[in-house]
Amino acid sequence: MDGAKRGAGRATTIVDIARAAGVSKSTVSLVLKESPLVKPATRERIMRAIDQLGYVYNRSAASLRTARSSFVGMVISDLMNPFFTELAVGIEDGLHNMGFVPILANTNEDVGRQTKVLQSLREHGVAGIIMSPARGTDVWSLAETLPRSLPMVLTMRRVDGSTLPYIGPDNRTGSREAVTHLINLGHRSIAFFGGYGTMTTQRERISGYRDALIAAGLPLRDELIFESMPTRAGGAESLAAALASPLKPTAAFCYNDIVAMGATRALGLRGIRVGIDFAVIGFDDIVEAEHNAPPLTTVNADTRIMGTRAARSLLGLIDGADPESMSYTGTTRLVVRESCGGHRRETFKETA
Template identity: 80%
Template sequence: MGGPRRGASRATTIVDIARAAGVSKSTVSLVLKGSPLVKAETREAVEQAIERLGYVYNRSAANLRTARSSFVGMVISDLMNPFFTELAVGIEDALYNLGFIPILANTNEDVERQARVLQSLREHGVAGIVMSPARGTDAWSLAELLPRSMPLVVTMRRIEGSPAPYIGPDNRVGCRRAVEHLIGLGHTAIGFLGGDGTMTTQRERVSGYRDALQAAGLPFDEALVFESMPTRAGGVEAVTAALASPLRPTAVVCYNDIVAMGATRALTVRGVRVGVDFAVVGFDDIVEAENNAPPLTTMNADTRQMGARAAQGLLGLIGGADPAAMSFTGDSRLVVRESCGAHLRQKPIREAVR
């Protein structure tokens, strides 16, 4: 009635290999899959343990487990930004309704942190990943981190050169409409605030800004593009530079609502009446926009719906759909509130003050 005989022990498992090699179970799994992420000396230690213990890797069983994984990665670039919080809620709700459990990670706009997160998600065998990339993410580095077999959807920020489907708003057309609105209110000196040229989203929105000016016969001047971090503090910095500029715009379109909120606060502190002396338009229409002082005119990108679209696109990839068919570029709708001065349209525009 004693314990099992030595010669009749159970089959060797990955846990046994990990214990013998002094590594984690996830590392053993990466070695078995031929991952290039494992150091040579670690790989050798694992392979020696496999040979010593006589482990046989059942690849078909492993593939079946991966295919049935109910976990997916949800990688968000900046959860401190209310826009990305709303996006994450849209993704999470849709994933839950589709029967998946998201593993949420915030990269805080750090590409190195993002790399560690993606590697960890791979090690945990997620069925796929939906990601809003950190600033500076490039296609080559992403390809190094994730095999083409890993279902991946990129949302809100394109990664130029990446085959991963993109789901997000049409930034160029949306920003063009915002500028056209300001031109229609009589503005001819219009600036662009926030973001920088390393960001695909910023480049797309600046392109829309340029399109609208040129279509109206107004000159595009790079001196009226005031780059800054896409934050409230960045909005303060950018609008301060705009007011000090010799060109002194009477209106601005902002990279996002957060920049616009920083700008409206800075203008108010300086005694510039937003919506009277100076027009401000944002982008995204986050929940806070309506409660800004004054309420913010902005482009509604239907953030939660975009999040749901991203989740559905990921499910399609997991099911074997063509990545090209999963891409989706949505429309943006102008929401007019007080910050642009449309309610005072009959009155002349006053020059911005220093």
């Protein structure tokens, strides 16, 4: 059902080249790992044989022997979401540079599939796993499918109660700054669009939203929070609900960019001018944000970099570093474009 012969007829191995070079396979192995122990002359002879016979190193055999794997599982919750694509590109790049190769799994937000995938990854002997957990992942199921000994880091989404290292942006601060910007622009009734309270990320972003309101002495009203799927359709839905609301919000801070894009488009369809009649801000700064109509004001989270940071943390874990020290919270930056109305210069901030 699965598989193919390595080469056509018997791939050439270390002993073939040993024979050709007139040495033992131990010596060949030594030159493969560039050991200084072997005399230059023999080294040359062996290298030549390798070229001539077209030898290709069998990393799996080596892994079996050393119990060291160069595979890393990269489990992405929704690869179709441009945000996660950017994350995946960052991870792939980081892993590649460190000599690891990623086995990709797209769980599509399905916890069942995630469980299967995690098991498969173990069977394939990955050295570790980087995962953006599917919605609904809980500590118990994680603990059940994974031994404590398998290095793993979580990205972009936390799992309540988990002590695994987490790599993600400073959601709370980023959100606070975005909402503060809206307040400074004169908005008093500001809605929050998208996501559900079951997502840790949404809760963090709402905390930031509240921080800003409180700091400005504005009331906190749960009726201004319009939950929906974190998609374009969700954004359109939240927008419709908000327009029907008695609180008459004049601006919305969105769970993420695609929600904001959905809202922005729904606004346009109703002839409401984005950035003039209604302000919207997103989160993530995916590449499309800048090409939205109108260009989206959003919180840049340096997603790609975050991906390579996640790769680095996993490597740290694999090398035995203390898990506590492998978490990383990325700095965030408000990128002001047109969807919020006020054309100000970018604001920078540093994280604690």
